[in-house]
Amino acid sequence: QLQLVESGGGLVQPGGSLRLSCAASGFTLDDYSIGWFRQAPGKEREGVSCIYGSSGRTDYSDSVKGRFTISRGNAKNTVYLQMNSLKPEDTAVYSCAVGPTVLPMCLLGRYFGSWGQGTQVTVSS
Numbered sequence: 001q002l003q004l005v006e007s008g009g010g011l012v013q014p015g016g017s018l019r020l021s022c023a024a025s026g027f028t029l030d031d032y033s034i035g036w037f038r039q040a041p042g043k044e045r046e047g048v049s050c051i052y053g054s055s056g057r058t059d060y061s062d063s064v065k066g067r068f069t070i071s072r073g074n075a076k077n078t079v080y081l082q083m084n085s086l087k088p089e090d091t092a093v094y095s096c097a098v099g100p101t102v103l104p105m106c107l108l109g110r111y112f113g114s115w116g117q118g119t120q121v122t123v124s125s
Helices: none
Strands: 003-007 010-012 018-025 033-039 046-051 058-060 068-072 078-083 092-099 119-123
Touching (some): 033 078, 046 068
Parallel strands (some): 010 119
Antiparallel strands (some): 033 092, 068 078, 092 119
């Protein structure tokens, strides 16, 4: 059974860091594109970062570029999102999702079929 589980969220002060994990079971993450998305209350879901399964190329939204880094775990069936220099506007529920190996735009959620339950990130002093 295909399953994604996110972890690593929490409360952090502005300027702090968190590392989110997306652990997969039932399939091999390396074969697919993986995206991280977030949704804040009253706002639309936003694609934050993603990694293409076909090439390993990564992509980031302008709002997080230079602060967030997506990576695949070396040994574990996990994808990470390292978040540095966090800002209050980064507060949201963060979810990971699995998409096809090849897709045209990996920051768009409509290309992704399986989603985790999400983890809350709150940036506040």
